[in-house]
Amino acid sequence: MSREQYQIPTGTQQSFTTGGGSGGREYGVESRAGIMHYICGDCAVRVPLEKDAPIRCQKCGARVLYKERTKRMVQFEAR
């Protein structure tokens, strides 16, 4: 089962993303370090938010944003 390792987004760790050194993963503009994605509560669009940015959907202006679900597989007992 392929899954990407979860990385804690910090401002300092990968502030040089565009260079992409050896072993460094190519991130698009979307997933630049320090940017987290949220889901708009009104229009369900993915909203990239920078640190200290106002919590607001860029598309529709809604102020309720949800955290994205983990990309990792989660195991449950069917009980």
Add this chain to the structure above:
Amino acid sequence: MPRREPSEEEVERRKIVGINAETITDVSSTDYPGVYPGEDHSWDLDKIRRTLQIEFHHNEPLLASFSLIGADASIANAFRRIMIADVPTLAIETVYIDNNTSVIQDEVLAHRLGLIPFRGGREGLDKFMKWYKKPDNGGGGDDDANTGYFDYNTVALRLSVECTHNEAAAPGETDPTKLYHHAHVYAKDIVFEPIGRQDQYFSGEDAIAPVHPDILIAKLRPGQEIHCTMHMHKGVGSDHAKFSPVATASYRLMPTIDILRPIIGADAEKFAKCFPPGVIGLEKVTRKEAARQGSGYEGHEGELKAVVRDPMRDTVSRECLRHDEFKDKVKLGRRRDHFIYQVESTGQWDSDAIFLEAVAHLKEKARRLEKQLLEMGC
């Protein structure tokens, strides 16, 4: 003390549990040694062979009803409990959720998946599939987590659904199932993924599949998706109800209705209405009965009288005992040694096979006990 044999009438009388308006009498059985002086009630295999009967009332794959006559309540109850808690089935035990953006929570989704009954080839389920033993993580190594899974103890399933808009939907359509693709996730969306030798046992008709394809698992809206794989293992109902092969397995005692004195005319019709349909029949009083002195039918030739048709259908509501006119004309009871079983299968086993398996289980338990006793050296 000289040995006595009880009369047949007396034996019948002892088998009846009395049912009165507010009380119940003679609840316990008395057919064991030391109750009646001079009578032999020692355990006798030949007697059980002679008297034990099983009669099937109906027998369909998902529902069987039969009578077990001549057994003690302890035996009858043992069969019932074994059917519920000891006959193994295959059910989803672990759910690996890659993504679930539906409104139903992961835990709840996993729980719902676990409760879905599945069917599959009988030979594969009985002979090929073995128990899955959880590896004891004594070493604590991370590698242990995925060991112990083999084709003979684990069945893999996959569920992958995404909800999208249906472009072909008519304008103004409001039904979500027409407006969207995969608005409803059903049990039939679960795909069996055979591993190893599993396709030898579970292919074509014998493939592992949900018994009821239209069980609703979740509802989705466009943009939502569920992706997960599932592992099934064999288990027993004593561990979790999802492993129980029966929806219900129960028994009740055979009701008895004795009309002590004639119930005639309008009373007879009222009496019949005190019972479920088919229990009490209405018959005309014959000339012969009307002519007999002291029968209670004198002068009632041609009128309707109440007769007991089918006491098995009675629910023993005791409604008739609430009316003064019937109070001392009827005696209700139940036969202590006549068990009417109702076995409702969830679909992995045929309902009659569950009972046979329960008998085999009880035999095996007895054999194990015998071995233990012999080892005690007594």
